[in-house]
Each structure stands twice: as C-alpha cells, then as structure tokens.
Amino acid sequence: MSFLRAFAAFTTGSIRVVTRGSVAYFAWMAALLALVVVGAIAYSGQFEHGLIRTGMRDPVSWGFYIGNFTFLVGVAAAAVILVIPAYVYHWKPIKEIVLFGELLAVSALAMCMLFVLADMGRPDRLLHIVPLIGNMHLPSSLLAWDVVVLNGYFYLNLTVVTYLLVSWFRGRDPDKRFFTPLVLFSIPMAVGIHSVTAFVYNGLAGRPYWNASILAPRFLVSAFCSGPAVMLVLLQVLRRVTKLDIKREALSKIAELMAYAMFVNLFFLGAEVFKEVYSDTHHLKHLEYLYFGLEGHTALVPWAWTSFVCNVAAFVLFVVPRLREKALWLNAGCVLIFAGVFIEKGIGLVVPGYTPSVLGEIYEYAPSTTELLVSAGIFGIGALLFTATTRVAIAVVRGDLRLEAETQAAAA
C-alpha cells in the first residue's frame, strides 16, 4: 500500500483516537475549547478596533504577545535539544523521546506563529512576510530571518513526526537513513531559532537592556530549563500509559541537567547584574525598574522576584539527588522552573527594555484583558494540538493504532 493511502488510513484512525476517550479527557478538551472561543472573541475585538485594545503604546510597543512568543521559541528549541543527552546517555526509547520532543516543538511553534500574528498591526497583510510570496528583507532584517528559520524548523519537525508515526502505524521500522539526518539537522536548527530570536532584540543598539552579548546565551540556557520541564512531566505520563521503558535514571538525569542549566542561567544573570550595578551608568535604570521599580512604578517588581525565587527553588530541588528522585519534588521543580522562565521571558525580558523609553519616559505597561484572553486562547490552541497529537502518538506507540486493524475495520 502506498504511503499516501496509509496516510489517509492513519488520518481516519487518528480522528477516531482523538474523538474517543474518558470523561476526564473530554472535560479537558472542552475546557481548552472554551478557552479558545473566549480568546477568539477577544481577538475579534482587537481585529476590529486595532491594537489599542492592548496595553501597548508608543513607549512600550511590544508586550505580552511578543514575550509569550519568545518564551515558546525556547520551549520549541529545548524539547528537541533533549535529543543530545538521549544519544549521549543511551536512554533507551530514543526514537520515542525524539518523537514526543518534536511533537511538543510543533505545538509550541504553532503558538509562536499565532502570537506573532496577534501582535501584527496589519494581519490582513500577512502575505507580505510569507517567504517566497512577500518581500522578505534579507539578509538585513532579523525578524525576516526569524520567520525563515521558524518556518523551516516547523516543517522539519512536522516531517519527522509524521514519518515516524506513519511508519510505526504501518508496522515498519522507520528508515534511519531518512530520519537520522533530519533529526541531526534539527539540533542546529533548534539552536538557530533561539539565537535568531535573541538577535531580534540583541541587535538594537538603542535599547541597552537588550543590546548585551549575554542575551543570546541566556536565552539558550533558560530554554534548557523550560523545554525539558514539559518533557519531564510528559515522560512520566508515558511511563504510566505505555509500555515504554523510560528509566527513572533518565528522568533524574534530565532534572540534573536542568539544574546545571539553571545554574548557568543564574550565573549569567549575576554577571549582568554585576556589570550594570558596578559600572552604574544610566543603563542600570532598566534592571532597577524590573527589580525595584522606578519613581513609584513598581508593576513588575513582584513578578521579577517571583521568577527569581522560582528559579532558585527549582535549582535546589533539581541539584539535590534525594529530592529530584522523588516524583513529588521532581514535578514541583518542573512547575517552578516553567513559571520562573515564563515570567523571565514573557514579561521580564520585553517590558524593561522599553522602560524607561528611549527619551526617558516611564510608561507603565500592563497587559490588557484582551491581551490576556487572546494569549490564553492561543495557549488553548497549543494545548489542544499537543493533547490531540500526543494521544495519537501514544496510540501508535502502544500499538493500538495500526494499519492492519484499520483496513480490517474498513473491510468489515
């Protein structure tokens, strides 16, 4: 049977898998769907009236949308980079780890693109920035590069996961000669999407908070924390519901690596703080705004410290072997690290870059209700996508979804 026919059977089978399930599953999907609907309603208001519906204004011209975008690029990148330790330490179900990592990357990237779309002043002119159709300002514009690499990475991951799933679905062994080069290529691509995204900010000499060479390295190491956090939780679920032999040591090892990444992240933060505080130039204002507030404007202060405390606590939980080996502490660490990095990238990176503004104005940004709802809706879409695709993937990995069964069912 040709690949295409198998793919068609795979699609029908997948639809069946995602449309059946327990009450809890349907409740979860319905909740997500409700979130998406609410987000869509909020977005339609923004579409009609413009970005005035957000908290952004001229002095702070990017906000929560672009922050979420940045954070999710990190998640997309790190989920795949996890392949490296999987190879190095010979964690057994390596292909499965690749599969689920890339599934997470695909969902995260879909959210990234939606966040960029939500942030556009003229979403109706989207085609202007589509590769090959619009007018990409290459090689000069970093955002244009970002669109290129994000699209490339998206389709690369989509190809790998589709190939792996359909192969297993057909009861065949995936051809190493086809997918190994793709997987290997996705590793530098993962580093690439994250670095290019960092460079979008980093290259702006007029914004000293971003114009520091530590920015791209910090991006990478913090992503090494947030991406694997999601994977750790997912791998535990897989241990339960599949026969996959995911060893406890592998989980503990990932947590240990995350602790090192978090250490480097905190060290980089320290290096940045030292440089700014000791040299005490007017660049210090931005850090000051983030951690202490400026002239009574303190909206970010509680968030900044929450993030710091989460990061340090997660570091402690993951660096002490006795703690990270207990499921409870392991998962607590994952939640803490996810929250810590989300705040750090989602708000802590973007807003202080604009506060004070280039002309010294302090405009205190806070995301509007529209921004919060639209963002929740986009996360809802991402979670829907991820839940549905992992469910299909689990069914395939467990052998519940197989071509023979599908053809027999069709014949009967």
Place this chain on the structure above:
Amino acid sequence: MSDDGVTRRAVLGAAAAGAGLALAGCRKQLVDEFVSTRLAEMDRDQVRRFVGELETRYREQYGRDVHVADTPAEEGVLFAYGLDLDRCNGNRKCVEACVEENNQSRGGTGHGAPIQWITVLEMDKERGVDLDHANMYYDAEQVPREGHFYLPVQCQHCDNPPCTKVCPVEATWKEPDGIVVIDYDWCIGCRCCMSACPYGARHFNWTEPNLPAEQLNPEMHVLGNRPRMRGVVEKCTFCVQRTRRGLYPACHEACPTGARVFGNLLDPASEIRQLIERKRVFLLKAELNTRPSFFYFYG
C-alpha cells in the same frame, strides 16, 4: 475598476492567509493577483496611476479636492536640519504646525491619543542633555522656565538608520535626498522599527486615526502626509510634500524664535552649512553611530 495598485491592495485584505504557502512556487502570478506592489518596486507609470487612485479615494472620503504628489528626490540634494538650542524656548509651535501640515491623528474618544511627530523635551541646565531627567509633559504656557533648556526631538533621518534595516518587509527606506520614508500600504505593523529607533521618532496607529475633513491638508505626498490607516507606523518626513517643492518644512516656518534651519547639505552656500562651520554641533546619541542629519547647534 482598473487592475492596478489600489484595487489589488483591497483584494489583499480578503486574501486567505494560508493560501500563500501552498502556492509558493508561483510568486509572480500571486503577487499580481493578491499582493499589492510595493511603492519602491513600481515604475513611474504605476506610481502615477496609484496616486490618481489615491486622490479619487480621498476626494470621496473627505469630500474635498486633494492633490497627492509623487515628486521624486532631486539630484544633488541631501537634506539636513539644524536646531539652535540657544534660541529654542520650548513653546511647541513646531509641534502644532507639524500636526496640521502632516494630517496627524487628532485623537479623541475611539481614536486613542493624538499623534505628534515632534517631542520637545525640557531639561535641567545643570544636568545637560540627560534624557533620564527630561520632561516631555511640561506646560508650554510657562516657558521658558528658569534653569531649563529645551530640546525638540523628531526623526533624525540618520545616514545609518537602525530602523530601516530591521523592517522585515522593506516597507521603510532612505531616499536619495536623505529622507527616511514609509510605504503605508506595505507596512505590516510589526513595530520592529519602533524598537530600533533610538529617538522615539516612530509612532504607531494603535487604532483608526481621527482626521476631520475640515482639518485635512489637501496638499499631500504619497510618501509623506497622506492620511494613514490603523495599524501602520508613521513619522516625520522632513515635510517631503513641501521640501521637494522648494518650501521649508512646516515646523521651520512655524518657529517664532528662528531656532530652526533647513537646507541642502551638498550646497556650500546653504545656511545649514554656514552654521555647521560657525557653531558648535551636538548630535543626539552620537555614540550609536546613527549619523543623524539633524544637527543641534549651541554656542
């Protein structure tokens, strides 16, 4: 309806976003059908037709006779601006004149804040040019205040503009006569250029701008003061609709203290060249190597 710029621009709005990728191979055809042409890619005839369509549209929309020029840059001209810090007293007449000349949004309920391309900063004499302590919300009725000086900031039309290079779709560029312009019909509103500009010169139409018909300035330029739409960026264009006709920018004419100077940098006899010779020159954020075409004079 003819099949040129404006019509295609309208069609684009309806074009299904996703359709793009599937058809990636046939860019040429797709560009003709769905995507408008960038102003920078149009030939003279296309620009003329486009400008004609704009005039018709504005006449209908505002019920007034309008003229949209497409005057190109003149050879041997490189515009530059000068501002004498000793003379400026912060009265903000330039700001008002700029708003009227350039059809900026007057703001108001449902239209957000007014848009102003010039920001005048009040500074402490003791601190010198210290942006962290500048005040842009001072009361213009009270000027000049004791112990303060005033620094108007607008687009510096940099020779090395950080804003144009970041634009992902090349909707903004530097013209041969030095003016940095924006194609309002190509801008996607990503606001990268606003993050890149070190002078806060770029402003965004957060919602539908408010330009009452009776306040419309009917003398326009396609790259200058023609009405903008929601979701795009705008900024000072050295009054391209005036300066390419040999007039001074509106802010220059409105300034009652004679603080403002404008001219051709390539003409050794021009006033601006004379002043650069005679006076001390200060460039705003010179350390960023933006190389502004906007010279502040003092002493």
